[in-house]
Structure formats: C-alpha cells, structure tokens
Amino acid sequence: MxxxxxxxxLLAASFILPAVPAAAAEKSAARSTARSAASAAPMPPGVWRPDQGDGTYINPILAGDYSDPDVVRVGDDFYLTASSFTNVPGLPVLHSKDLVNWTLIGYALARNVPDAHHAVPRHGGGVWAPAIRHHGGRFHIYYPDPDFGIFMVSATDPKGPWTAPVLVDDTKGAIDPAPFWDDDGQAWLVHGFAGSRAGFKNVITLKKMSADGTRTGGAGKRIIEGDTLPKVATSEGPMPWFTTEGPKLYKRKGWYYVFVPSGSVKGGWQGVFRSRHIEGPYEGRNVMDQGDTPINGPHQGAWVDTPAGEDWFVHFSDADSYGRRVYLQPMRWGADGWPVIGAQQGSKPYGAPVARHRKPKTAPQPVPVTVPVTDxxxxxxxxxxxxxxxxxxxxxxxxxxxxxxxxxxxxxxxxxxxxxxxxxxxxxxxxxxxxxxxxxxxxxxxxxxxxxxxxxxxxxxxxxxxxxxxxxxxxxxxxxxxxxxxxxxxxxxxxxxxxxxxxxxxxxxxxxxxxxxxxxxPAPDMNATPAPPPYWHSMxxxxxxxxxxxxxxxxxxxxxxxxxxxxxxxxxxxxxxxxxxxxxxxxxxxxxxxxxxxxxxxxxxxx
CATH class of the missing domain: 2.60.120.200 (Jelly Rolls)
Structure with missing residues (x-):
C-alpha cells in the first residue's frame, strides 16, 4: 500500500523533541544540564507543550496514549485516569491544576488481577475504560476487565497507597463502569457491554450498589438501547446509535445526564442522554462530532467543572499508531438544558472540537510541570x-x-x-x-x-x-x-x-x-449486502x-x-x-x- x-x-503540529547528546562520555554533563533546565523551566525543553504561555493551549493536552480518560476535581486539583489494558502497573493517575498541564503521579493498580492470568500479555484484555470519583473522603476508581467483571480500588491520597481490587460485579463482558451517589445517598453504577464477551453491545445498564460502592445488586435496568433508538443528527447526516458505550452519569438541576460515546472509536461522536428520573426514560442527542475538523472520533471522556464555574470536557481521539491522545474542549449549557461541547457549528445543537482555545480559569500551576513521557x-x-x-x-x-x-x-x-x-x-x-x-x-x-x-x-x-x-x-x-x-x-x-x-x-x-x-x-462498498456501517471520511x-x-x-x-x-x-x-x-x-x-x-x-x- x-x-x-x-x-x-499535521506536520506543522508534529512533536519535535531535543537532540540527543552525542557521546556516553557526556552523560554526567547531560544529567547536570537537564537538572538545571528542569529547575529553570516549567517543562523539559523541547517536549510537546500544550500550554502556549499566552493564556491559550493547543490540543492534544496529552500527546501520549491515554485511552478512555476520566477526570474528577477535588477542590482546586484535577485528577485523571485512563485505560491501561495489559500494561503493568495499570490505571495511571495524573494530576493537574489547570486541566492543561499534567503530571503522572502514580498508578492505582500495581498488578493486574487475577495475578496468574496476567502473568503473560493479555492483549485487548486487562484494564478497560475506568472512572474516577471522590466520595466520602476517598478516591474511587472503577474499572472493568471484560473477562472477569468490574473492580474497584480506593485511596485517601491519589498518590497511593491504593487498596487491592474488589470485585464489584462479576458480569462477564460488563465494561466502562461509572459510579454515582445520588442526593439521597443511594449508590448507582452504569456500564456498557463488550459484544466479544457478552454476546451483545450497544446497551447501557443501570444498577444499584451498596452504600460503600463495593457490590451491585441484581441485574439492573437497561436505560439506553441503541438498536431501538431513532437516528441522530450529525455532521455526516442522520446516524444510527451503534457501539454506544463508555457511560458517565451526572446530575444537574434536577436532570440526570448520561454522557456516552457512539458510532465507533475512530468515527464516532459524543452523545448525551437525559431524564428527570434516574431509571429513565431517557432522550438523547449528539453534542459533539468531528465536523470539518481533522480531529476524528472526538468522544469518550469526562465532564468536569472548575472552581470558577466553567464547564469543560476531556476526551480522546484515535491516532492509530500514535494512540488515543487526550483533548480538552470548552463546554456550555444551552437554555434548553442540553450541553454543547467544542466550537458551535452554526445553529446546530452540537459542537466540533477546537484545536486551540483559551485556558480554563483556574489557579496558577504552583510547581514546575513534568510530562508523563520523557528521558x-x-x-x-x-x-x-x-x-x-x-x-x-x-x-x-x-x-x-x-x-x-x-x-x-x-x-x-x-x-x-x-x-x-x-x-x-x-x-x-x-x-x-x-x-x-x-x-x-x-x-x-x-x-x-x-x-x-x-x-x-x-x-x-x-x-x-x-x-x-x-x-x-x-x-x-x-x-x-x-x-x-x-x-x-x-x-x-x-x-x-x-x-x-x-x-x-x-x-x-x-x-x-x-x-x-x-x-x-479503501472505502467500503456502500452497495454491498449487508450494507457496511456508516463511516466518517477520516476513517x-x-x-x-x-x-x-x-x-x-x-x-x-x-x-x-x-x-x-x-x-x-x-x-x-x-x-x-x-x-x-x-x-x-x-x-x-x-x-x-x-x-x-x-x-x-x-x-x-x-x-
């Protein structure tokens, strides 16, 4: 090919890094120089800098492969975790003061479980899309291993130590869990399904949990079934809801909102469903898609607010060999109570991802920023x-x-x-x-x-x-x-x-x-039988x-x-x-x- x-x-936005010192004999000098530079600059010189230093940032905010990101704010601090699949340690934990500059501070999972099963690589297995929340003075991360169920780890300090994983739900093929504690104290869990394990997908289920969030009760209720829904308006025309997964459950002004990606990893969009009742019925719409931007499949992530009252959305975009890189989008609420993510596309009820934007209004980053990947x-x-x-x-x-x-x-x-x-x-x-x-x-x-x-x-x-x-x-x-x-x-x-x-x-x-x-x-044959699924031109x-x-x-x-x-x-x-x-x-x-x-x-x- x-x-x-x-x-x-794209080349103009390529990541350019500093030249390598020439000889091993220069190692001591190189180390000294690197340490001096690190103390004088907020980030090591030459690495990808999303923060432009003028009050703006450029996407992606994380150049590395941090798939399925989720973010929680605690006070003035933001914490992010992501899928890690077969890699160990798993569940990376990153910290930021401004949603733009991130530091890797540790991992929530020292070893994948069951230990013996993961003694060899389990490509496509291990830790899928997690969710991080802060409740009752503790951080909780819920994550799925589609071959075993949904697990939870917790800690008082996001740097650790984290508890050993607790099996919360043993449903095979259950993926992408997100916990939610309602105003009355009832704990809930939403999750999707992996067709490769469960035998079906495109379904979001809601289950009650114990107050401490360590176990679910019953089979739950299907609150979103993509196969039964009417097509949704997108920049590519009406699209069916398919591969609907990655739910995140929130509450705002008496409405329950379920944020879900749909339409495949590379060619999908970000959807939102809402209801006055947590168990539904829910109505949904597209709130962000690619539009005419080069940022494909912008979806699956987290709504997060700032102490100043601003709303933002963190998501990934699949760049093939370069991984699922992390992007930050502005988010606002319309008078009709629906969110729009990214830049407004005319009068359409959905946005498109931004390449550059002003930074969130947050407290200044108080310490030098490091990057997750470096020498x-x-x-x-x-x-x-x-x-x-x-x-x-x-x-x-x-x-x-x-x-x-x-x-x-x-x-x-x-x-x-x-x-x-x-x-x-x-x-x-x-x-x-x-x-x-x-x-x-x-x-x-x-x-x-x-x-x-x-x-x-x-x-x-x-x-x-x-x-x-x-x-x-x-x-x-x-x-x-x-x-x-x-x-x-x-x-x-x-x-x-x-x-x-x-x-x-x-x-x-x-x-x-x-x-x-x-x-x-190659483009699919749109006249084939059965017809190929809808696709974006970026695919x-x-x-x-x-x-x-x-x-x-x-x-x-x-x-x-x-x-x-x-x-x-x-x-x-x-x-x-x-x-x-x-x-x-x-x-x-x-x-x-x-x-x-x-x-x-x-x-x-x-x-």
Whole structure:
C-alpha cells in the first residue's frame, strides 16, 4: 500500500523533541544540564507543550496514549485516569491544576488481577475504560476487565497507597463502569457491554450498589438501547446509535445526564442522554462530532467543572499508531438544558472540537510541570513512565545496579508479542528519535538478545544477539506478530534478521527515528449486502510512523542498519517503544532459568 507524508498542517503540529547528546562520555554533563533546565523551566525543553504561555493551549493536552480518560476535581486539583489494558502497573493517575498541564503521579493498580492470568500479555484484555470519583473522603476508581467483571480500588491520597481490587460485579463482558451517589445517598453504577464477551453491545445498564460502592445488586435496568433508538443528527447526516458505550452519569438541576460515546472509536461522536428520573426514560442527542475538523472520533471522556464555574470536557481521539491522545474542549449549557461541547457549528445543537482555545480559569500551576513521557538516565531505578507487558517477576530487573538499567535475560517466547518482559513507554509525539546505549552480558547460551524495540501488531528492534560465534549487532523485524488475533492476514510468520558488519564489543548505541506517514484505507462498498456501517471520511486513512534504525560504537557517528519499518498499533493501544532482554524459551513461562543480562546506560528522546 502506498505511503504518503502527512498533510502540511499535521506536520506543522508534529512533536519535535531535543537532540540527543552525542557521546556516553557526556552523560554526567547531560544529567547536570537537564537538572538545571528542569529547575529553570516549567517543562523539559523541547517536549510537546500544550500550554502556549499566552493564556491559550493547543490540543492534544496529552500527546501520549491515554485511552478512555476520566477526570474528577477535588477542590482546586484535577485528577485523571485512563485505560491501561495489559500494561503493568495499570490505571495511571495524573494530576493537574489547570486541566492543561499534567503530571503522572502514580498508578492505582500495581498488578493486574487475577495475578496468574496476567502473568503473560493479555492483549485487548486487562484494564478497560475506568472512572474516577471522590466520595466520602476517598478516591474511587472503577474499572472493568471484560473477562472477569468490574473492580474497584480506593485511596485517601491519589498518590497511593491504593487498596487491592474488589470485585464489584462479576458480569462477564460488563465494561466502562461509572459510579454515582445520588442526593439521597443511594449508590448507582452504569456500564456498557463488550459484544466479544457478552454476546451483545450497544446497551447501557443501570444498577444499584451498596452504600460503600463495593457490590451491585441484581441485574439492573437497561436505560439506553441503541438498536431501538431513532437516528441522530450529525455532521455526516442522520446516524444510527451503534457501539454506544463508555457511560458517565451526572446530575444537574434536577436532570440526570448520561454522557456516552457512539458510532465507533475512530468515527464516532459524543452523545448525551437525559431524564428527570434516574431509571429513565431517557432522550438523547449528539453534542459533539468531528465536523470539518481533522480531529476524528472526538468522544469518550469526562465532564468536569472548575472552581470558577466553567464547564469543560476531556476526551480522546484515535491516532492509530500514535494512540488515543487526550483533548480538552470548552463546554456550555444551552437554555434548553442540553450541553454543547467544542466550537458551535452554526445553529446546530452540537459542537466540533477546537484545536486551540483559551485556558480554563483556574489557579496558577504552583510547581514546575513534568510530562508523563520523557528521558531516563536510570540514576535510581526507572521512572514512572515505564510499564511492563504483563505482571512482572521480581528479578526481571536488578535493583542493586545504579546509574544503569540492568534487565535479566528472562526466558520468554521468541515472538515478542507473547513476551511479558518488555519494558515500554508510550510514544511521546509524532516526529522524534529515541536512543539508548546497551551492553549484553550473555550467560553462555546462544540466542540471548537485548535491544530497543518498537512494538505493536508488527514489531521491530535493533540490538545485540549472542551467537555461537559471539555477539552480533542486528536489526530484526516481524510482521503480524499477533497471529492469534490477526488470523487470515499473515504476511510473515517469522522474524527477519539483518546483521551489521561490525564486531560488537563494549557499549553499542542504537537509535530509532520516527516520522509520520498516512496510509490510505479503501472505502467500503456502500452497495454491498449487508450494507457496511456508516463511516466518517477520516476513517479512510490511518496514521502510522516510518521508523529507521542506526547504530554507533562511539555515540557520535551513527550508521544505518536494516530496512525502514512502518508501525502498527496494538490491541486497543498505540505503538509503544521499549527495552528488553531475553533468553530462548519457547513458552511464556516466567519461572524459567535466568541466564545473562543487558545493561542500558540511558534512554533519550531527541529529534
């Protein structure tokens, strides 16, 4: 399929990051400079800055893949959580004073449960869309694992510690829960359904909960059934309500409002239903869709107000390999009691997402702002931005080593899609480089390997491999790694390995360079039987990254290696970049004998 560069408008908004220091010998100086810059500036220089410094912000407010965001305000503070799927730790918790600048402060879920089930990657499983609320002096996060039910964790401090997960509802296929405590103290829970597990979808159910929110009672009541509703007005014409999910329940001036996304992840819109009675009947409308903007599928998120009385809406937009990035939209209430989100589209009762807007009226950010994804010098372990692909074993990392990250070469499958011992981050932007320096200390058996990986349905990595003849520097590519998910579309069933004509002794610096590309997608045949579902024009393209690979033996002179690679997202997540070390295993066992190890000196984004 032909690849084209992104439109100039998109490239103008690309994320440009600072250049990488040249040599490992400069590491101490680089660390000192970085610390000085951090103390002098509100954010590390060069990273994506939504805050323009002039009272305005530009979208997205979070460049990383924070799917299905939900936000709660407590006093002057805002807290956000998001889906984490198979990644561990899960349920990231971010803090902000102004809804624009966010800091990752921790995770609410140390390990996915059940623990043994998540000892291996569960792509498309794990933590789906959560909701965060503050009630009775505690923070509560409700989240679904569609294979097991709906869980809840709580804490008095959003930084933790958080309680162990409590199974609130064991309905298989129940997803996207949101709690609500009414004025009379009655606790309620709304949730949707995953068709892949429940056998049906497009339904929102309301259930009573115990006062402490730890369990539901009864089957509940279906309050929204998308298949039975009349079509809704959108910018693309009348649309049926389909894939209606992600409910959030609120109350305002005697009305109960259920905010729901509908119409698919990439081509959908944000709907709102309301009723004078919590159990309905409900009437609904579209309150925001793409309109003529480039921000596709703007939906699934949170209504939040400010101490000044303003209303805002936080949502995501799917950018394929670049993940589900987070956007902030102004929101206002009409005289008819319906909200409109984003910029007004003429006289239409729904808005369209804004690219730039004035910031919310909030208290100034009192402390320097950090970003969720940034460099790591491994001075004292690894920072909060890293996540594993499965529940980790305690000895995957050697914590005694300081100034470097030592990963044990744990026995794991050759197909990295099945390996849990990958330590990954979200992509920080669209146009960037990432560089690391590594050494592989093999335990003696051929096949041990370590490197820098770009990871999704297809993956590629550059690094070191131990062979019978010694270490070699390789660039490895595997297409359709997700054979269990992507049946019938196999292009390649094994890895392609390209070796560099150099002797790999001592540290090797390896680099990936990312640049965005647009892949055209074929339009559906609208005359087919059965007819294809409605679609937005933005669904006729997908956004990925072209990645090139290079290496250096001195940290200064980088030479190309391998062939360019086009990224693919993972299951419900964007492409990730990370580090790994592994020994030959063949089965996803995390109790196999450890052999050698790899040490990574640094991990730096650049341009």
């Amino acid at each position: 032909r690849l084209t560069t992104l439109a100039s408008a 790591d010098e491994f001075d004292d372990g690894y920072h909060l931005g890293w996540q594993w692909m499965a529940n980790p074993m305690a000895d995957w990392v050697d914590p005694a080593v300081k100034g470097r990250l030592r990963l044990k070469a744990a026995s794991s499958p050759a197909n990295l899609w099945e390996a849990g011992n990958l330590l990954t981050q979200k992509l920080p932007g669209m146009t960037f480089t990432v560089t690391t320096a590594l050494e592989l200390k093999p335990g003696g058996q051929p096949g041990e390997r370590a490197g820098l990986v770009v990871y999704g349905y297809d993956y590629a990595w550059i690094g070191l491999e131990n062979t019978a003849a010694g270490l070699r520097l390789v660039q490895v590519t595997r297409l359709d790694a997700d054979l269990a998910v992507n049946k019938g579309k196999v292009r390649q069933s094994s890895e392609t390995v390209l070796a560099a004509p150099v002797e790999a002794k001592g540290p090797v610096h390896v680099r990936m360079a990312f640049s965005p590309v647009v892949v055209p997608e 006729l393209r997908s956004t990925h990254a072209r990645v090139t690979f290079s290496y250096s033996l001195d940290g200064v002179d980088f030479q190309p290696l391998g062939t360019p690679f086009t990224t693919q997202p993972g299951r419900w997540v964007g492409t990730q970049v990370g580090l790994f070390a592994q020994a030959p295993g063949g089965t996803p066992s995390n109790t196999a004998t450890r052999a050698g190890y790899a040490e990574f000196d640094y991990f730096r984004f650049g341009r």
